[in-house]
Amino acid sequence: MINFAKFEVIGNVGAIQASGNVTHLKIASNFRRKNGEEWVDDTNWNRVTIFNERYRKTIAERLRVGDLIFAEGTMRDTSYEREGETVFTTDRIVEKFGILSSNAGAD
Numbered sequence: 557m558i559n560f561a562k563f564e565v566i567g568n569v570g571a572i573q574a575s576g577n578v579t580h581l582k583i584a585s586n587f588r589r590k591n592g593e594e595w596v597d598d599t600n601w602n603r604v605t606i607f608n609e610r611y612r613k614t615i616a617e618r619l620r621v622g623d624l625i626f627a628e629g630t631m632r633d634t635s636y637e638r639e640g641e642t643v644f645t646t647d648r649i650v651e652k653f654g655i656l657s658s659n660a661g662a663d
Contacts, residue, residue: 561631563648565602566656569623572615579606579615583627604629604648611653622659628652 567585574580583602588595604627606612619625629651635644 562629563602563604563631564626564628565604565648566626567602567624568659569619569621569625570601572619572621574612574616577607577609577612579612580604581606581615581619581625581627583625602648604650606650606653608650608653611650614653614655618658619655620659623655624657624659626652626654626656 565583565585567583569581570584571582581604585600585602586597589598627650629649632647632649634647635642
């Protein structure tokens with residue numbers, strides 16, 4: 557049996573950071589929660605990592621901040637040392653990606 561950790565995010569792009577052979581996206585996803593008697597939107601920022609060359613090319617050519625996208629993939633826990641402290645992170649590695657709606661021309 558294969559065991560795995562998986563993520564799935566649908567949301568709007570907040571930032572695009574391309575460097576070398578990797579692209580990072582910050583994706584805003586929202587959910588509703590009750591705050592006292594009223595319902596409010598609660599935004600969660602998800603940082604995903606893309607190594608796939610085809611997806612990176614699509615992102616560079618077509619993706620803009622504000623676009624609605626979906627990303628799906630695996631999660632991997634890692635750690636590194638910074639100033640004598642161990643920093644733990646969870647990487648979200650994208651395996652499936654798509655642009656659902658373009659925000660082009662919107663103000």
